[in-house]
Amino acid sequence: MNLLRTLATVSGMTLVSRILGFVRDILIARIFGVGIATDAFFVAFRIPNLLRRIFAEGAFSQAFVPILSEYKNTRSESETRELVDHVTTLLTIALFVVTLVGVLASPWLIYLSAPGFSADPQKFQLTVDLLRITFPYILFISLVALAGGVLNTYGKFSVPAVTPAFLNLSFIGCALWLAPLMEQPIMSLAWAVFIGGLLQLAFQVPFLIRIRMMPRLRLKIGESGAWRVMKQMGPAIFGVSVGQISLLINTIFASFLITGSVSWLYYADRLMEFPAGLLGVALGTVLLPSLSRHYVDNSVEEYSRLLDWGLRLTVLLTLPAALGLAILSAPLISTLFYHGEFSANDVWMTRDALVAYSIGLLGLILVKVLAPGFYARQNIRTPVKIALITLASTQVMNIAFIIPLRHTGLALAIGLGACLNAGLLYYKLRRHQIYQPQPGWKIFLMKVLLALAVMGLSLWFAAGSDASWLIRSPSERAMLLTGTVVMGAFCYFLMLWLLGFRLRDFSRRGME
Secondary structure: OEEHHHHHHHHHHHHHHHHHHHHHHHHHHHHHHOOOHHHHHHHHHHHHHHHHHHHHHHHHHHHHHHHHHHHOOOOOOOOOOHHHHHHHHHHHHHHHHHHHHHOOOOHHHHHHHHHHHHHHHHHHHHHHHHHHOOOOOHHHHHHHHHHHHHHOOOOOHHHHHHOHHHEEEHHHHHHHHHHOOOOOOOOOHHHHHHHHHHHHHHHHHHHEEEOOOOOOOOOOOOOOHHHHHOOOOOOOOHHHHHHHHHHHHHHHOOOOOOHHHHHHHHHHHHHHHHHHHHHHHHHHHHHHHHHHHHOOOOHHHHHHHHHHHHHHHHHHHHHHHHHHHHHHHHHHHHHOOOOOOOOOHHHHHHHHHHHHOOHHHHHHHHHHHHHHHHHHHOOOOOHHHHHHHHHHHHHHHHHHHHHOOOHHHHHHHHHHHHHHHHHHHHHHHOOOOOOOOOHHHHHHHHHHHHHHHHHHHHHHHHHOOOHOOOOHHHHHHHHHHHHHHHHHHHHHHHHHHHHOOOOOHHHEEEOO
């Protein structure tokens, strides 16, 4: 299995979903703008979405995949199938209870997650109503994550990668056709979340049947593998999901700021998620099963080399993405969102948040590469300690930044917190001798920085002033932005090529 080709496939499938995600956000910005309704929806959606990232993509995947990989490589097929059955049963029971409690406790959850909304009874009640519809999403999407973990372990990476596209399709359909039919149009977005969760789960079922791993609900109290997964999940919640917990706390802070602050942070975060998903999620998805196999086979040197490969790709591709987001923040936001109810002030406020977020993009993606270095070894304790330190530090920065910088300070705290998280993970990997850097890192970084300088200058001169983007027509903005991005990418990769970089240098085969 060529890992670079697999990574390209996963990134390509993720790209489809991300493009649809931008279409959905453009429609939401055009139809609903920025105001009480969108602030209410983004808070209501953030709670189940946070739980998705913590329990589904975060804690559950990191706890389940290494143990499933261990069973697949050392146990019989029937024992592996039993593990999947028992984990599915335990997860379904736990999620049903969580969902029921969440729906009933929606008012209290809003008090906790957005206490500032309580000053406006209409806004508060709307957020509660939206949350009651969106909360069951956590049940559906966690089962989707379980199915995705099984499919990834069996090398079917493209199916889980394209699955999120169905949520975006649901958003697009409901915004266009359901919203005009509803008394409160914003409610259509809540139903889009519910329907999208069902569609994602239904899409993966045929592929589970094809590999003969379709789960059956059966509970065996003494099944050790399933309980190992559940025990690992608790501490793993903090290990890789500290950024998401920080985002929720940021929502609490933002709820006390002026109306629109939650929405500005949301749109900036969505733009940040584009490179984070294309590279960070894709790398984490590909690395975890491969690292787990190397650990089971006690291949210490290959384990370290695989981490080194992931880190070099992260630096090579994330740094230009971060620089591009910072320089082209206003062109990107004005091209994608400056329509309909989305005002010029919204462009500037979202731009400020995006520039602050971009500072932490490298740290955010590095965490996706470094954390699996511990989780593949079923080491939960170390990332948890680091996550707790990071979470506390991020809140200190929130308090320090929010008064002078308002919502921009909240975004900056998230970015700097991600860098701190990545730095501490790297330090511990080195200290525990889990990772040993391969030769050539200094010259590698020097070449990347030189290529970045060339790209940055080309983008700076091509983009022009931020204000000029607001007076252009939508078609002019789209054409100029496309040309600028293509030119910047061309300059960066041409410079790398002139400095001796070749695609084959990053080709790597994983274990079958």
